[in-house]
Amino acid sequence: MSTSTEFLSPSSGYYARPLAGLAETTVHDDRREILRSLKGLAWITLLSLTVPVLAVVDAQLIGSAPSEASATEIAQELLLLISAGLFLSTAVRSIEMRPILLLASGFFATMLVRELDHFWDKVTHGFWVFPAVLVAALAIISAFQQQASVLSSWAKYARTRSYLQVSMGLLIILVLSRTFGSQVIWRPILGNGDVPLTKTVIQEGLELFGYLFVFWGATEIWRQPTTLSQTNCQ
Secondary structure, three states: OHHHHHHHOHHHOOOHHHHHHHHHHHHHHHHHHHHHHHHHHHHHHHHHOHHHHHHHHHHHHOOOOOOOOOHHHHHHHHHHHHHHHHHHHHHHHOOOOHHHHHHHHHHHHHHHHHHOHHHHOOOOOOOOHHHHHHHHHHHHHHHHOOOOOHHHHHHHHOOOHHHHHHHHHHHHHHHHHHHHOOHHHHHHHHOOOOHHHHHHHHHHHHHHHHHHHHHHHHHHHHHOHHHOOOOOOO
16 A cells, blocks of 8 residues: 555656646647747738739739739639638538538629629629629528538637638728728828829728738638538438
């Protein structure tokens, strides 16, 4: 009995090695998480620099505000296409979050259809509404046909970094670009200057900046294997 008690005594060092190993593991995990966050910050910082760079490219090549053929518009459309594809790819693999990810994919695909309105106008003016409604309807029907509910999948997605990043992107696209890129703000500042040009450049630049955040969030959720369910719901 005395031998057993001595063996289990904290002073014997039996507990010291496991506790030391646990501390080292925690420090290693903390460093890895910090490094991961810094890499993400550096990545989005570099991507953000493309906004002013593309504005300069458009000014040099086109000599006016961003148009349908501008580098800024093309970058917006590419980011929307990739983001919608990443959300759809993740939805295929994730059972628990599939409904909300299908809705996200459909939402950004609908926005892409809207951005390509100049292409649909070749059919007839305002024709983009029909493919946009079709894409949105397919996404909504698919989401509500899943085994997991939309609310439960939304709640799970809301706990991820991706949700915050995408929300920030939508805030920039739908609110900031529309308000800060308004002629009401720039007319008193510029006076007789080229207000429409300034308004368009700022608005399109902010939209591109917002799409970068959406792309960041789509990439984040796509890369996280912990969000993926490996078992089938019965």
